[in-house]
């Protein structure tokens with residue numbers, strides 16, 4: 001059985017473990033004659049790369065991507081694109097303590113229960129190192145979508161602290177280590193997260209994704225809905241515990257009138273008075289921005305002891321040494337963007353395949 005692939009016409013398969021020699025992916029179904037070099041992919045990996053600020057893991061990986069196949073003279077050939085990223089900063093000794101002890105909140109217990117064997121070094125296949133492959137695939141997906149479709153993500157909540165949405169500035173997202181769109185929240189978040197780290201704790205976050213200029217018509221009833229594929233893709237990211245489309249759970253508090261996105265005609269085109277639906281109606285994109293949010297739980301590997309058990313069934317407190325992000329939600333921002341790009345590219349190809 002194989003569960004390492006997603007997408008239909010734009011299909012991504014990832015492989016590799018945190019502390020193996022390399023990780024990588026195969027992107028199949030990419031149309032031919034699209035310009036593609038490593039330089040198109042690397043900037044996206046650099047945004048996800050660890051060790052870039054005091055607020056992410058100090059593991060130092062260059063995350064340099066190599067294209068092994070599917071590209072000839074700088075253009076895609078229509079054959080499988082194989083991408084590889086070497087692991088260069090593994091420190092397996094940090095994980096000796098958890099070889100026999102399960103980290104509460106991590107995948108150690110369930111991998112053992114299911115498979116009876118697990119690569120405990122860095123979490124093996126359950127490590128979010130795998131998300132680098134998604135980011136690389138997302139860069140290829142963006143080539144299919146073209147420059148017109150703009151996909152951006154931002155951290156909108158760190159622990160209990162939400163941004164002031166009135167201050168939203170997309171340019172600010174690239175200026176601070178949190179991908180935060182509200183400049184005023186940044187100093188407060190810095191103090192807060194420094195305190196969390198100092199106390200050996202970790203904290204969760206909420207990320208918002210917006211895709212602009214998505215054409216109307218992507219997604220299909222009933223089991224190919226754009227929102228259900230998007231939700232599945234975001235939920236598959238490590239540590240994600242909730243996904244919302246548009247107003248999401250808040251729409252339960254609205255009346256039908258409040259929740260309606262009024263329709264108008266402007267210069268012969270359909271126009272909307274609001275976007276509570278997050279750009280998707282009946283599983284099909286409406287032409288409005290596609291908006292999704294996802295909640296990321298706190299990092300489970302911490303220096304603070306938590307009661308747990310060993311694989312032999314003994315009770316034992318667990319502390320995880322090693323280098324861990326105090327808030328994994330920060331580096332999840334480029335991962336979320338990449339998953340949205342992959343889903344939209346897949347649906348664009350599927351839409352062309354069916355409707356022309």
Ligand SMILES: Cc1cc2nc3c(=O)[nH]c(=O)nc-3n(C[C@H](O)[C@H](O)[C@H](O)COP(=O)(O)O)c2cc1C
Pocket residue numbers: 057105106107123126127128131237238239240297299300301323324325328329331332335
């Ligand atoms: C970008 C990113 C980095 C992560 N880094 C760590 C980490 O350093 N330590 C850790 O315990 N979990 C980390 N995680 C979360 C684990 O991979 C995840 O909790 C684990 O695989 C169990 O899966 P689940 O939380 O989805 O149930 C990270 C998640 C993301 C998105």
